Amino acid sequence: MKRSSIFITITTIFALAFISIFMAFMWLIDYDKQNYARELNAKYSNVAQANLFYMSGLISESDFRANTKNFDMPEVTNQSLRDKILADSIVIEELSDEIGTIAILLYEKNHYLKIVHLDEVKILRDKEFQPYRYEIIKIIFAFVALTLFLAYVFVLYKLKPLRRLKRQIKKFADGDLENVKNVSSGNDEISEVSEAFYDAVLQIKMLNNSRHLFLRNIMHELKTPITKGRLVAEMMSQGKSKERFISIFNKLESLINELAAVEQITSKIAPQNKTICFIDDIIDEAKDIAMVENEQVFVKKSENYKLNVEFKNFCIAVKNMIDNGIKYSDDRRILIEISDESIKFLSKGEALKQDLIYYIQPFIKGENSQKSFGLGLYIVSNILASCELKLAYEYKNGYNIFIFENLKAIIKA
Structure with missing residues (x-):
């Protein structure tokens, strides 16, 4: 599958959506924590101030009750619980002034307010504190993330037939x-x-x-x-x-x-029934099909390479090059040079009047219809394309040179 496939694109989109939602919920939790902390600090400040003023005798009991009536923070009277809170709680914040000391305590997921004036210690429990507040946000995030994941799976499931269709198109x-x-x-x-x-x-x-x-x-x-x-x-x-x-x-x-x-x-x-064939066998078969004399074809090679090709068709390609080379050469001879890079067909004669692409079209007639390339190069070009090879042409020192390029692609050890 290519890197630019629709499946990777969809996965990337859903991944970005998930990351964005995660970042949004993290920001929401942080913002809510700060906002809730400010609310608690304001409430505890008012409650602590009212209690200290009352314990110091600065305000009457009626004023004290009026100042604390909106806050559900009853005093802890159970001595055993008070001792446990004082011994095992975590001090979140502690402040002192001239009339007393206040401290916010955390014990068993509950907030307590410790107020000290002289030798008197008062512990208040915040019944409105919500220890589950952030858990709800996390649950909401988990639900949204699960919904997004299920949507991702559903989209991939609906697109799954595309892969099956792609395999059939490839066939x-x-x-x-x-x-x-x-x-x-x-x-x-x-x-x-x-x-x-x-x-x-x-x-x-x-x-x-x-x-x-x-x-x-x-x-x-x-x-x-x-x-x-x-x-x-x-x-x-x-x-x-x-x-x-x-x-x-x-x-x-x-x-x-x-x-x-x-x-x-x-x-x-x-x-295509490709087989491993020796280049010598291909040349010999091509010469037999072309019905040319051995003296007209010269072969120059470093070794007898083995090629993975469809024998009959590749012989026809070589035969057409031999036939064209002899037909259009001045001396009716052709030289075949074979290396691990290419097969070259060299024949002495005039250069082509047009670019090679003109002559590899079917039924092309040159200036002299008796010397046209006809179907020859068209057949060669298509046979080479089926072998992942390429036909090229150049003209040097009075020789037309046709080249089967990329021979390494079909050479077998």
């Missing part, structure tokens, strides 16, 4: 139409796309089968008269006419084979 791109399946599993848009894709594959399979049947019939119908014509030519008396007829029929048979190779390569539907 289609690789030409494996027979194993393409219908992965539609519902009534949503992705399922509708999957259904439409599968229907299109079925149509293509039907058209492909019809085309194969048509081509097989055409080739069969063409090969039959060619074979009969060649047999008749073989029965003719020796002479130029016999040689000419045999050459014509051989050429027609070769053209049919090349057209079959073009159909197989360009359709990208037929499977």
